[in-house]
Amino acid sequence: MEIETKGYRVDLTDAQWRKSTRSSPSCDNCVEVAFVGGAIAVRDSKNREAGVLIFTPGEWDAFVDGTKDGEFDL
Structure with missing residues (x-):
């Protein structure tokens, strides 16, 4: 999958997705991050x-x- 936005052409085909080590397997509100391009x-x-x-x-x-x-703390 390739995305073009904000002046970047990002190919996510081989992206190395990471999830926080603080996330538990039962956590249902996690995101994954990849640094690409x-x-x-x-x-x-x-x-x-x-x-x-x-x-x-x-x-x-x-x-x-x-x-x-703490800008986003509730």
Whole structure:
């Protein structure tokens, strides 16, 4: 599968998807991440065929920083 967005052409055919080591096998709200073609792809681990979101490195860094800072805590 190849996606073109945000100036990236991302080929997900051989993507190495990773799920957090903090995720348990019974967890039903996990995502998987793959770093491909200079972009970051994210998908639902339980519904992998639903599609992917593509982030630029800057967008991903902002998300990770916001997570560490508690920006998304409920």
